[in-house]
Amino acid sequence: MRPLFTARDFAVTQASIAALLFLSIPLFNVMGFSNHKLAAILHGLGATVTVIMSCQTLHLIYPMLRGKAGAPARLEWMLWLTNLMVLLTIVFGNWLYIAYRAPDGPQEWLLYHSPALHLIVMEYKEFVSLYPLPLGIAAAVLLRRFRHALEPGSAASGIIALLITLFWICLLIGFVFGIGLAKLRMV
Template identity: 55%
Template structure:
């Protein structure tokens, strides 16, 4: 007898539910006390979408490394989408930075209570947040060049490895920036 629900259907349902709940995280800003609720919510949604897309890029790497037919085109599209959404999240994050530096906001609290945390949470986060944009653009451009060059599979393998390293670094730096951003948002809510 055939099972009522297949393992693939269950996995897709679980992934969809996890992605939906993950995207709902920034909606908590609506209930916060900050003056910058809209900006925070939009920045959070952009950051969540960028992290989700970067996870898809990681999965797209496997197809590229295996030499599947349309893997490079799909990965290139995902990389460009990740770059665009990441750029929008960075722009909104800069908008939020104005509120961060206001008197009696998170920067003042951090500098008064834990001055070293300001250096880690904000200064390091500022720089690490910019890397995913550059890495995704570089990986997308290399993917396009390899795809259009018509190289044989053996010749393209080296470039595909470089693309895989760039995408992995993009994913890691995006996760670091995301986790530090959640920590900073949590401090602002206290």
């Protein structure tokens, strides 16, 4: 007798609920007071979608490391899509950064109320948030170059996995610090 729910059903349901909740985070900006709602919403949605896609990219490493047929091609495709989302999120973040640096903007408020927090949260966040693009591109280029010759346990697959893991960690740091910064002082 076939079970009522399979493990795949539970996994798809869990992923769908998590994606819906993640995507609702930036939409709370619609209810706030800001002259830069569109930039904030686009940057927030971009960051959220990018983090979700990077998690999927990270999960696609494991079949590649085990030598599963077709895994490098799937990983490369997802990695290029995620790199594109990283680029768009950086563009929208730079658009939002103009408002952040404006007179009487969040930067002045943070510098006045907590200069150390500004240095730690904002400057560190912006620095780390730029790393995923070169890390992701480097991993995608290496994967393109070596995908037909990848063997389980090879140095190339290990380096690609390390680059993608660092890519994912930097995205998470930027995402968490970005949410924290938005909570400190909304633009």
